[in-house]
Amino acid sequence: MDKVTYNGMNFVPYITNETIQERISDLAGRIEKEYEGRSPLFLCVLNGAFPFAADLFRAVNLDSEISFIRLKSYEGTSTTGKIKEVLGLTENLEGRDIIVVEDIVDTGRTISKLVEDLKAKNPASVRVATLLFKPAAEQCGVVPDYVGFEIPTKFIIGFGLDLDGKARNLRDIYVLEGN
């Protein structure tokens, strides 16, 4: 695991894939216990959450299902963006136990709007699993139920997280050097 460079910026190793997998296994164990006898529907929030969702979904030994949604930002793509619209949701969520799978919760704006929209579709429950959580950032009243790692407010890439669309394919997570 060496330093990587994107857009002239250096990123240094932060969380190894092995550590990520161990944590996913812990979270999967909790989900199995808490959803015993039920069939949760995992909702992977594209693009960033796909590696986490794939590994978490396979690690959970339940009769579960997975689907994919995308959020359209009305204003840019930054975390300052306004209201987001849910795209691609075709399932009937009524009475379902939903586990939203996110890569990272930063300000919490994205996830709070999404949870609100999902709850309006009368599911039995909605919980949030996020690989990364920046608790120091301003929160919108949403506390994720399953958190892989709590991290300080630093910019990270890899394992699904991108910098201008790049670096999602890195198997480990890297942090901006000097950040």
Ligand code: IMP
């Ligand atoms: P929130 O609405 O502020 O919670 O925004 C979360 C979204 O911002 C994530 O789904 C990511 O797309 C993006 N994001 C936040 N922090 C980072 C980061 O450190 N690296 C890459 N993307 C990030």
Ligand code: MG
């Ligand atoms: Mg995301």
